[in-house]
Amino acid sequence: MTVWEIPLRADARTEDLLGGDDVLALVRALHTGTQIFSSSRMSTVMGMPLVRVDPTRVRPASPDGAEGMLTILRTLVCPWTEEQPEPRLRGFLQRDPDRLRLYLDRGEDPDVAAAADVRTSGALTALLAALPSLIEETEGPPEGDPHCSRLVDLTSW
Structure with missing residues (x-):
């Protein structure tokens, strides 16, 4: 089990929020293939790995x-x-x-x-x-x- 911390603002410089479909596309991408994250973006919470996701670095996946x-x-x-x-x-x-x-x-x-x-x-x-x-x-x-x-x-x- 992995905890994904996804900020609702893809870019901190704008006021635009990610919508539900945007977040689902990111989660789909995170569960597809091998993902490599730097140790600075990793920690643990309640015994599970916590990954702080940068939405600007993840290419959203289309629904199937x-x-x-x-x-x-x-x-x-x-x-x-x-x-x-x-x-x-x-x-x-x-x-x-x-x-x-x-x-x-x-x-x-x-x-x-x-x-x-x-x-x-x-x-x-x-x-x-x-x-x-x-x-x-x-x-x-x-x-x-x-x-x-x-x-x-x-x-x-």
Whole structure:
């Protein structure tokens, strides 16, 4: 276990603060590959190594497909509103590293009514906001998938 001390100001000369996405990109980079830190930036806290990170010296890492998939699933299952999302997520199937099939239903119809294929590396915020209206655009029953009555391909959306 390692403790990372990341200042919220990347540059002490400016008033700009790092955002949540910036900090996550730094943590992603710190957990990728071998990192070498000078002993002046290292100490211990509660028996764990403490590394004082200089954000100007760490190149932030981009999110991967798994992070996009978790964002989609987390948003559909635990939205930031008190109301339950419509349509509801009933299940999912990872088709390949950048493609996810979402199985969705409506509250009044508990049968799985539609499936939507989405890219995990696409514009997730826009897709998730538009998903309720997009799944109404039926493309017919999917071949070889007994879990839904229709499929919408949103991978190029």
